[in-house]
Amino acid sequence: MKKIKNMDVEWGYTGDRGPEHWHELCDWYREGATYPYQSPIALHHQSNENQSTLKNQDSTTNELSFYYVQEHFTEKEFKNTLHFVPYDTQSYVLFRSDKYVLTDIHVHMPSEHQINGQQEGLEFHLVHMNEQGDNLVLGVLFNLSETGGLDIEKETDVIWDLANHSEWFNPIVFLPQEKSHFYYVGSLTTPPTVGPINWFVFDTVQPMSRQFIAQFKNEITENNNRPLQPIKDRKISYFTGVRKE
Numbered sequence: 001m002k003k004i005k006n007m008d009v010e011w012g013y014t015g016d017r018g019p020e021h022w023h024e025l026c027d028w029y030r031e032g033a034t035y036p037y038q039s040p041i042a043l044h045h046q047s048n049e050n051q052s053t054l055k056n057q058d059s060t061t062n063e064l065s066f067y068y069v070q071e072h073f074t075e076k077e078f079k080n081t082l083h084f085v086p087y088d089t090q091s092y093v094l095f096r097s098d099k100y101v102l103t104d105i106h107v108h109m110p111s112e113h114q115i116n117g118q119q120e121g122l123e124f125h126l127v128h129m130n131e132q133g134d135n136l137v138l139g140v141l142f143n144l145s146e147t148g149g150l151d152i153e154k155e156t157d158v159i160w161d162l163a164n165h166s167e168w169f170n171p172i173v174f175l176p177q178e179k180s181h182f183y184y185v186g187s188l189t190t191p192p193t194v195g196p197i198n199w200f201v202f203d204t205v206q207p208m209s210r211q212f213i214a215q216f217k218n219e220i221t222e223n224n225n226r227p228l229q230p231i232k233d234r235k236i237s238y239f240t241g242v243r244k245e
């Protein structure tokens, strides 16, 4: 069943409405929290006692392929962060032959996932949905650069009109050239924290311009990262690439 109302009950990252209380705020959040495999989690390239990381045995590429195009977004603040929302859902990915359209791009500061014990300055989530309403999320980690790094408004073919909340860009701009990634099944990292969600977290950390992000300081709630969740008996896979079309 597709849930469309996601803002009924106010929640946050500190105090009485912080992450440790989300499941107490309403029945919907309580139900979501019962999903046993929550996100985010700590990811490691090497297997350790808490995690068995397995390289895919059959193939080094995952069954994910990108069909991203330049499209029209609007930016807005809700759910404690900045979101870029496409007007028409033209960009999509194919995963195991199922089509998931890109519905939302948003930001966590600092990163929610950690790779080899390292937390980064930023994590972008590219949220996708298939016809059944199942989610697939890409996590892309960035560190903040004082002198360079990704500044989307300066990329070619990008139209950036914040005054009118109108931006045209190809969401591929957020993804690293190198498509190696962790894959695991988890949950949304914000209420109602429902699962299962297919998670792809790229292990290439890219620089992003601090100047670019600074213009959204009023939209992004400080420390809007959910704490790490237990891995339990989950299998985490690591893939060195994605299928080329």
Ligand SMILES: [Zn+2]
Binding pocket: 106, 107, 108, 125, 189
């Ligand atoms: Zn997120």
